[in-house]
Amino acid sequence: MLLSHTMRWSIVDAPPALAPSTVQVWRIDTPAFDANDCLALLTDEERTRADRFRHEESKAEYITGHACLRYLLKHQLQQPVAIQKSKHGKPFLAGSELAFNITHSAGTVLIAFAHCQTIGVDLEKHKPRFSDTSLHREVFAPSECEALQNASSPQQAEAMFFHLWTSKEALLKADGRGLMLPSSSFAITFDQQQQVQLPDNTTPLHVLQLPIDKGYSAALALDILPTDVNLFRFQPVWLKREYNGASDNPASLQDGYHAG
Numbered sequence: 001m002l003l004s005h006t007m008r009w010s011i012v013d014a015p016p017a018l019a020p021s022t023v024q025v026w027r028i029d030t031p032a033f034d035a036n037d038c039l040a041l042l043t044d045e046e047r048t049r050a051d052r053f054r055h056e057e058s059k060a061e062y063i064t065g066h067a068c069l070r071y072l073l074k075h076q077l078q079q080p081v082a083i084q085k086s087k088h089g090k091p092f093l094a095g096s097e098l099a100f101n102i103t104h105s106a107g108t109v110l111i112a113f114a115h116c117q118t119i120g121v122d123l124e125k126h127k128p129r130f131s132d133t134s135l136h137r138e139v140f141a142p143s144e145c146e147a148l149q150n151a152s153s154p155q156q157a158e159a160m161f162f163h164l165w166t167s168k169e170a171l172l173k174a175d176g177r178g179l180m181l182p183s184s185s186f187a188i189t190f191d192q193q194q195q196v197q198l199p200d201n202t203t204p205l206h207v208l209q210l211p212i213d214k215g216y217s218a219a220l221a222l223d224i225l226p227t228d229v230n231l232f233r234f235q236p237v238w239l240k241r242e243y244n245g246a247s248d249n250p251a252s253l254q255d256g257y258h259a260g
Helices: 035-039 044-050 056-077 133-139 142-149 154-175 236-242 250-254
Strands: 022-029 082-085 091-094 098-105 108-115 119-125 193-196 205-210 216-222 228-233
Touching: 022 056, 022 216, 035 056, 035 236, 044 056, 056 098, 056 108, 056 236, 091 098, 098 154, 098 216, 108 119, 108 216, 119 154, 133 142, 133 154, 142 154, 154 205, 154 216, 205 228
Parallel strands: 022 228, 098 119
Antiparallel strands: 022 108, 082 091, 098 108, 119 216, 193 205, 205 216
């Protein structure tokens, strides 16, 4: 069954509980949020990191995305949890079976949740860099570079480039080794859903393309193929409703999420 053929973005009244063997991916359109209000939900460490962003759009994506992450974690876990980082910098939830990953690009944030060992999600706005052949050789395997060179049109080359790019980024994020594993060290296909064996990893990963707006590409990777992938749109009113007056009592907002 090709999961990507059945996935649609849905609007719900409240975040549903994550069912076993399923994945939730939440979409946040950051222009609909007030980043300054969201800032009250972040830890001091997160505020410091937000200040490092040079571009206001990326800063707003980070702030809004992590505020929504805090909200969703609180509703999924119903108890305090510490977010820690692996030796390669991948965040994870200490003492919880819930895995998550977050990505953002050009005004959109995606947050993925699953009851599995590992998960990765990537989102990219299409940019002209797809035609840079020197970049192809740096980040793609030889067979992938050859496929890009044989594309029948610039439009096909663009779609192929970002299919590869997002799939590989999602796989690397799920794997957790970061820059220790070059993206050119393994090859994938252009299937919408596939299983990939990464170097020096005994557990194969599944990766699938997610439906997203024209001009964007998105991919999801995880170690266990789910029975369903549920796509939801995060509603700004949820933060306003639950965290009204947050700036006066920010500590009350951190009951479900603590920096490790």
